Amino acid sequence: MSAALEGVVVLDLSRILAGPWSTQNLADLGADVIKVERPGQGDDTRSWGPPFVNTADGQPQDAAYYFCANRGKRSITLDFTKEAGRKIILDLAAKADILVENYKVGGLKKYGLDYDSLAKVNPGLIFCSITGFGQDGPYAERPGYDALVQAMGGLMSITGEPDGTPGGGPQKVGVAVVDILTGLYATSAILAALFARSKTGKGQHIDVALLDVQVAALANQAGNFLLGGKVPARLGSAHPSIVPYQPFACADGYVMLAIGNDTQFAAFCNAAGSPALAQDARFATNAQRVANRSVLVPMLEECIKLKTIDQWCALGTEQGFPCGPINTIDRVFEDPQVQARNMRVDVPSDTYGSLALVASPMKFSGTPIQYDTPPPTLGQHTQQVLGELGLDAAAIEGLRQSGVV
Incomplete structure (x- = not known):
């Protein structure tokens, strides 16, 4: 069966979690996601260990963190601060349907790789910018991180035991939930823009901010305040509106x-x-x-x-x-319902032998997700992707020698 997004090309200029979470969703849905990484370094999460994942011959390589958000993608290394690298991004963007980036506001403009510039090259491009605080407002220039936004966006004020009790005080959630929710909102926005383009032929710029997402995700707690006038407080693991x-x-x-x-x-x-x-x-x-x-x-x-x-x-x-x-996390994966829903997948890999990964929760009757492409090693597909742009082996080697790839 064809995948839901077969034929859709995504240029992924994002790093860490929110952006890669979104582009992994798109890859799961069948899009061809080209992950652009810094030569010699790659996505920061490749080094966010231990634990590190061993290759098939027992050598530690990338951190386990990296593997949670990068399956199904192709990795190329590229320095677009150099003119030859910038030109390659332009060529890739001209053929792409979607571009996802999480640079600081204005960070790509100085290279002519912002939305306004790329829309001239490809008017149908859907360009999704993910930042901490959005493209405008007094905080737009600030860097944003999940824990910071959990604090600023009110989540830590309602998470943790009440003040004055044992263990009382604000706490962050045990996973980077704002990053994950931002990735999911970004995916929804991208798919909506893709549908709109099918009617208009035009792409658009999507602006998704971690702080906006956290405020939206306050859900009933925000509603309780806005409609009830009372500021919610921490209740530990109890619910403000339901007992027991x-x-x-x-x-x-x-x-x-x-x-x-x-x-x-x-x-x-x-x-x-x-x-x-x-x-x-x-x-x-x-x-x-x-x-x-x-x-x-x-x-x-x-x-x-x-x-x-x-x-x-x-x-x-x-x-x-x-x-x-x-349950502790080991017991989660032993749970018969989790096993029946196939929430662990073992993905074959030439580098690692086999990788145990968490499956997507999206289940399709007609276009099921295929788990046949593991998270790529750094630059694994550089030769392949540049070859698709028409560069021969000698030209690619020249780019390597000059540090562009």
């Missing part, structure tokens, strides 16, 4: 209860041997449970600690209330 919706200690560890409605709460109370709790006027509805959180939660804590993780999870399945274990 938090982890609880049990006989041999912790379980997560995610009771989303009154029917589920009644089912839980039955399983706990306390059906009267669901009829108590203080707890009969979610709004009442939220209002009486400080009374209800200690009562539940005493009840839940009497059974094991497996017992509570089994009761949840049998009686219809959401309850699950708090």
Whole structure:
């Protein structure tokens, strides 16, 4: 079967995570993604280790971090600060459908590689710029990093235990969630622009900023403030609007209860041997449970600690209330549902033998994702891609000698 984006060419000038996450999505969908990297260095994440991934003969090479966001791509090395390298970018952009970059605002303009310049070469080009703070505004010139934006965008103010409690204070999320969400928003915007181009024939400039994404991703917490007027505070792993919706200690560890409605709460109370709790006027509805959180939660804590993780999870399945274990990452990949959904893929590689990678969560009935192209080694496809532009072996060797590739 043809891939969904077969025939679409993406010029990837991005590094680190947000941009590469977006272009990996496009590669998963079948686009030909050409990743442009600095000669001799490459994407910064290639060195963000340990751990490093060993080649088939046991030699450590690139950091594991790099492999999370770069499968399905072709890598070329190119120094576009040199005129010969700049000319190659122009030639590649003339043939590309999409360009993704995450340089500082104005960083590409001095080389004539900004959107306005490249649109003259290719009016149909979809040019996506990913920055910390966007193309305008008082912070536009500032560099942006995930943790910084988690702080500035409000996420750390609602993540972590409450002030004055053990472990209290702001915390960042355990993965670079703003980068990942930005990559996903960028992908959505790119696909929308690709659809618009199918009707108009024209490309456009897409401006995606980490701070904008973080503000948008405040979701119900932002809505609670804007519509309710109250500034949300940290509640640890509890939910501001649903009770009980938090982890609880049990006989041999912790379980997560995610009771989303009154029917589920009644089912839980039955399983706990306390059906009267669901009829108590203080707890009969979610709004009442939220209002009486400080009374209800200690009562539940005493009840839940009497059974094991497996017992509570089994009761949840049998009686219809959401309850699950708090898995470490090794247990995530041992989970039968995760295995049934094929969320680990083993990708063959000439360099590494085989690579265990996380699969895409997108499942297609007609254009399934193919996992046959591993993350490329640095410059692996330079000869191939430049050959497609019409350069012969002697010309490419000359570029190597001059440090352009």
